[in-house]
Amino acid sequence: APFYRRLAATLPDAGVHVTAVLPQTSDEGAKYLAGLDVAVQDVRQGSFRDLKVRATPTLLLVDSAGVVRKIWVGKLPTDRENEVLTVSSIRGN
Numbered sequence: 001a002p003f004y005r006r007l008a009a010t011l012p013d014a015g016v017h018v019t020a021v022l023p024q025t026s027d028e029g030a031k032y033l034a035g036l037d038v039a040v041q042d043v044r045q046g047s048f049r050d051l052k053v054r055a056t057p058t059l060l061l062v063d064s065a066g067v068v069r070k071i072w073v074g075k076l077p078t079d080r081e082n083e084v085l086t087v088s089s090i091r092g093n
Contacts, residue, residue, distance in 0.1 A: 001036040021046040
């Protein structure tokens with residue numbers, strides 16, 4: 001949860017919208033994230049199978065046209081967490 005708290009706090013400041021997709025209802029997902037003290041702009045219900053997610057956690061970087069630009073799978077080591085949090089990598093620069 002500490003990484004996701006940092007992620008949710010950092011990316012909106014970089015102009016990145018953070019959406020959590022969880023298998024439970026949106027309300028249940030929002031309560032779950034609130035219990036972890038992870039605040040995101042949007043919580044949606046979705047099937048991991050439909051999204052072709054094979055492991056959790058999975059992070060998807062999706063551009064404004066809906067194109068998946070980068071995928072991170074599993075618990076990330078510190079260097080990969082920092083990659084996710086770097087604005088230049090998020091914006092594709």
